[in-house]
Amino acid sequence: MTHATPPGWYPDPGQIPGAPPSERWWDGTTWTDHVRAPGAVGHPGPGYPPQPPDPRRRRVRTAIGVGVVLVLLAGIGGGVYALTADDKDDDKDSAKPPASSAPEKPGPDDDGGSESPDGSPGPSEGPETEKGYATDTASGISMPVPDGWEGESSGVGAGVKTGEYPCPGDSGKQCVRGGAFSAPAVRLKVTASTPEAAAKADIEKNAEESYGGTIYGGSLKSHKELLSKPVTVAGQKGYLVRWKADTRKGPDGYVQSLAFKSPADDMTMVLVRFGVDDHEDAPPVSSMDVITKGIKEARGGGGGDGQQV
Numbered sequence: 001m002t003h004a005t006p007p008g009w010y011p012d013p014g015q016i017p018g019a020p021p022s023e024r025w026w027d028g029t030t031w032t033d034h035v036r037a038p039g040a041v042g043h044p045g046p047g048y049p050p051q052p053p054d055p056r057r058r059r060v061r062t063a064i065g066v067g068v069v070l071v072l073l074a075g076i077g078g079g080v081y082a083l084t085a086d087d088k089d090d091d092k093d094s095a096k097p098p099a100s101s102a103p104e105k106p107g108p109d110d111d112g113g114s115e116s117p118d119g120s121p122g123p124s125e126g127p128e129t130e131k132g133y134a135t136d137t138a139s140g141i142s143m144p145v146p147d148g149w150e151g152e153s154s155g156v157g158a159g160v161k162t163g164e165y166p167c168p169g170d171s172g173k174q175c176v177r178g179g180a181f182s183a184p185a186v187r188l189k190v191t192a193s194t195p196e197a198a199a200k201a202d203i204e205k206n207a208e209e210s211y212g213g214t215i216y217g218g219s220l221k222s223h224k225e226l227l228s229k230p231v232t233v234a235g236q237k238g239y240l241v242r243w244k245a246d247t248r249k250g251p252d253g254y255v256q257s258l259a260f261k262s263p264a265d266d267m268t269m270v271l272v273r274f275g276v277d278d279h280e281d282a283p284p285v286s287s288m289d290v291i292t293k294g295i296k297e298a299r300g301g302g303g304g305d306g307q308q309v
Contacts, residue, residue, distance in 0.1 A: 009036065020156055020187045035155055134158040135298045136182045140264025141234055143182060143272070144294030146287060157183040160291065162283060167215040168250025175215060175250075177282035178275065180291050185259060185269035195239040196230070198259035198269050203241040207255045210245070210275040217249025226254070233260040234295050242288070244278070251279040256288050263297035 012024040012035055025034040129135050133142035134151035136158035145151035149162040163177030185191070185198050188205075192198040212219045227242040238260030245253045256274035272295070274288045 011038075014152055014154075020183065022154060022156065037156060129153045130299060133296075133298075134160055136270075137298065138184050138187075139182050139268060139270040140262040140298050141182060141270060141295055142298045143180065144291055146283070146290060149178075149283075156187065157181060163277075163281060165281075168247075169213075169215045169217045173215055177277045177279060178287055180272055180274045180288070182270060182272040184262075185271040188271050188273075190259075190269070190271060192259075192269070195237060195259040195261065195269070198271060199239045199241045199257045200228070202257040202259070202271055202273070203243060203255065206257045206273045206275075207243050207245045210255050210273070211247045211253045212245075216247045219248070221246040221248055227256075231258070231260075231292065233258065233292060234263040234297050236260045236263050240292070242274075251277040251282070253277050254285050254288070258292060 007026055007028040009023040010026050012022040013031065014024065021038050022035050023038050025032045130142055132145055133153075134145055135142045135153040136156070137154070138156040139158075141158075143151070143158055143160060145160050146162070149160045151160045152158060159179060159181030161176045161179035164174045165177065167173040167175040185202075188202065190198050190202050192201050207220060207223055223246060224244045225241070226244055227240060229240060231238050231240050238258060240256055240258040242254065242256040245255055247253065254274075254276045258272040258274065260270055262268035262270050272292075274291070276282055276285055276287060
């Protein structure tokens with residue numbers, strides 16, 4: 001006997017690493033392109049279902065590990081993103097999950113929202129995408145997806161990643177050799193008012209979440225600062241800080257925190273976290289520079305959706 005999962009909003013199986021949680025619309029048969037923040041109140045628009053109840057939600061979590069430069073799609077400075085469906089993982093040991101190329105449908109225990117009269121979420125909430133780019137609508141930017149990498153766009157956050165492999169500290173989770181993800185700084189709990197202060201405030205957390213925690217055998221052993229300098233990103237003044245992270249288990253990694261004001265909204269500070277493994281199978285560290293230079297203003301982007309939900 002098959003138990004069909006009804007249409008509704010469920011935890012997004014394609015959640016972007018390091019970005020805030022999101023929900024995706026399940027139409028009863030497959031995942032659609034409609035996404036929203038879990039804290040959305042009421043109806044996001046005509047035809048959208050109301051906010052679902054909260055109990056027994058399964059979370060899809062991703063721990064970005066060492067060697068992940070923007071691990072969602074590019075691998076935050078090399079590093080790893082671990083994808084699990086287990087709510088028991090510690091928040092401090094897991095970042096948000098990278099997008100799954102073939103996400104599983106929600107299980108019968110997941111709680112979905114009420115459907116609209118026609119059973120669909122109505123007009124798309126998804127970002128306007130462009131071939132070869134991953135778009136972060138809230139930040140108003142699009143990141144280039146290097147050849148051989150995967151990209152994922154979202155209303156709040158975007159990422160790129162490459163080279164999945166079993167995490168060194170937990171083979172049941174998947175890490176990536178390289179990756180990068182973006183989000184409004186406030187969604188990563190960074191409230192600094194200047195790009196330099198924001199990048200410097202984020203780098204330690206970025207390093208620990210990318211190459212520390214259980215998936216890398218514990219907290220970092222040490223780190224070395226490699227770069228700390230101003231840069232121009234999407235026509236905006238920005239700042240980046242890059243570290244070499246010394247892990248307890250598995251490959252060491254390079255991490256980078258890049259901060260700049262959104263080209264579409266001067267009130268929004270954007271953070272891009274990178275990670276790349278120090279490993280022969282990982283992309284070169286210069287991948288971080290290539291992605292940084294390729295970031296541009298998104299078409300129709302910008303909304304400053306950086307409020308905590």
